[in-house]
Amino acid sequence: MRSHVVVVSTGGTIATRHDPEKNGDVPVVSGADLVAAVPALHGIGEVEVVEFANIPSAQMTPGIMGRLCGVIESIRSRGDVDGVVVTHGTDTLEETAFFLDLCLAPGKPVCFTGAMRSADHPAPDGPHNLLCAVKCAASRALRGYGVLVVLNGEIHAARYVTKMHTSNVTAFASPFWGPAGHVDEGVILARPPLVRGAPFSPEKFAECVPILKAYTGMDAILPDALAAIRPDGLVLEGFGRGNFPPGIVAPLKRLLDKGVPVVAATRVPVGRTAGIYAADGGGAHLQSLGVLQSGFLNSQKARLLLMLALGDSRDARALADCFKEIEVLPEQSASVFIA
Ligand code: ASP
Numbered sequence: 001m002r003s004h005v006v007v008v009s010t011g012g013t014i015a016t017r018h019d020p021e022k023n024g025d026v027p028v029v030s031g032a033d034l035v036a037a038v039p040a041l042h043g044i045g046e047v048e049v050v051e052f053a054n055i056p057s058a059q060m061t062p063g064i065m066g067r068l069c070g071v072i073e074s075i076r077s078r079g080d081v082d083g084v085v086v087t088h089g090t091d092t093l094e095e096t097a098f099f100l101d102l103c104l105a106p107g108k109p110v111c112f113t114g115a116m117r118s119a120d121h122p123a124p125d126g127p128h129n130l131l132c133a134v135k136c137a138a139s140r141a142l143r144g145y146g147v148l149v150v151l152n153g154e155i156h157a158a159r160y161v162t163k164m165h166t167s168n169v170t171a172f173a174s175p176f177w178g179p180a181g182h183v184d185e186g187v188i189l190a191r192p193p194l195v196r197g198a199p200f201s202p203e204k205f206a207e208c209v210p211i212l213k214a215y216t217g218m219d220a221i222l223p224d225a226l227a228a229i230r231p232d233g234l235v236l237e238g239f240g241r242g243n244f245p246p247g248i249v250a251p252l253k254r255l256l257d258k259g260v261p262v263v264a265a266t267r268v269p270v271g272r273t274a275g276i277y278a279a280d281g282g283g284a285h286l287q288s289l290g291v292l293q294s295g296f297l298n299s300q301k302a303r304l305l306l307m308l309a310l311g312d313s314r315d316a317r318a319l320a321d322c323f324k325e326i327e328v329l330p331e332q333s334a335s336v337f338i339a
Contacts, residue, residue: 003045003082003138006075007031007130010068010096011055012089014115014126027054027089029119034087037119038127044138045082050075057089057096057114062205062307065099069202072100076108083109083137087130090114090163090171093149097158098301101147102308103202106193109142112149112158116169125152125169132183145180145193155181157194159326162298164269175270176296204311206232211299213237213267214244223251233261233306236291237299238283242266242273246280249289256290261310261319265294265302272296272327292320295327 009015009031016025031049041047052068072084088096097112104110113133115126133150136142147158151172160174174180181190208231212222226234234255238244242264256262264286266273272295275287287293294302302323309322 004048004080005045005083005085005134005137006048006050006081007035007085007087007134008050008052008068008072008075009034009087010053010057010060010089012057012087012091012093012114013118014087014089014113014129015054016118017120018118025118027056030054031087034119034126034130038130040131041134044131044134047134055089057092060089060092060096062099062207062304065096066103066202066205068096069100069103072110073104076104076110081108083111083139083142085130085133085137086110086112088112088114090116090151094158094162094172095300095304097147097149097161099202099304099308101158102200102305104147105199106144106146109137109139109145110147111137111142111155112147113151115151116167116171128153135183135186136188139188141188142190145190148180150183153183154179155183155188155190159194159301160296162269176272200308200312202308205307206310207307209233209235209303209307209310211235211237211265211303213299214239214248216245217247218245219247220251223248223255227251227255227258227260231255231260232310233263235263235265235294235299235303235306237265237267238273240266240268241271241276242283242286242293243277243279244281244286249281249285252286252291253289259314261292261306261314261316262286262290263292263294263302263306263323265297265299267299269298290316292323295323297323297326 011027015027015029111133113129149156165171275284
């Protein structure tokens with residue numbers, strides 16, 4: 001039986017063309033036209049298109065992510081569908097993919113893709129990315145992997161992937177774990193899937209969870225200003241292992257005393273946060289005050305996890321468990337398989 005993949009288009013560079021009047025690129029290409037531009041897709045199976053949006057991904061919000069999740073959930077529940085591809089701007093692709101990964105049960109593949117070059121670029125990367133993503137979405141072997149990100153011949157787990165380059169076609173990487181697999185001339189090679197926790201509800205999340213980035217010499221002014229907006233939670237992006245200048249300790253304590261959960265992430269692209277340093281503002285000091293560790297999650301992903309976790313429970317232990325569970329290791333196995 002031929003496979004059946006649904007492409008849900010949301011916009012981004014893959015759908016842009018240059019607009020001479022606006023003197024810039026704008027998303028104008030429909031999902032149907034993206035698919036029509038890649039005749040090789042028909043060699044994989046039937047491709048159906050759902051036009052969800054046509055926006056630059058800087059306009060994506062957690063609310064839209066929640067609605068997208070509902071649309072994908074209902075598409076995946078159809079008996080005739082093997083998998084789903086989401087085309088998305090690369091700027092915030094990792095956030096939408098991660099949000100959906102936290103909310104969708106593992107099952108039929110959901111593969112995000114996009115492009116670094118516009119549809120009217122002399123050498124666009126979108127068509128090849130779409131071809132690889134549809135191939136992965138059609139694959140029975142990739143069921144149970146959770147949400148995947150397929151670009152430039154690489155398959156990444158939404159949990160680990162991040163955008164590493166502003167313009168190069170090799171823009172995406174999973175800095176800590178490496179890619180989950182590859183698409184090589186139409187052949188899928190992948191590691192075994194990850195062990196995954198229970199999904200969250202895409203409709204229930206805390207709205208006000210800002211990210212505050214640390215800098216040398218930082219004092220109490222910004223953290224105190226943030227407290228005035230009464231955040232539901234806060235993600236701090238610090239140095240190294242998740243260390244901060246001593247100036248933030250007093251305002252942080254005031255927030256923690258009010259019951260606002262705080263998560264420490266790092267501005268370093270690779271590696272985990274950990275409570276190592278005991279100096280004022282050091283990771284171990286903040287941990288002793290009740291600050292949670294983001295582990296290998298970058299600040300933007302830690303924010304989404306905190307938002308969804310807060311939608312579920314405000315209990316401090318439950319929140320801490322969410323951040324522990326996300327770090328559950330992939331099942332140990334040296335084997336790869338070819339689908
Ligand atoms: N530069 C972005 C992209 O690659 C634009 C966006 O994220 O919408 O798609």
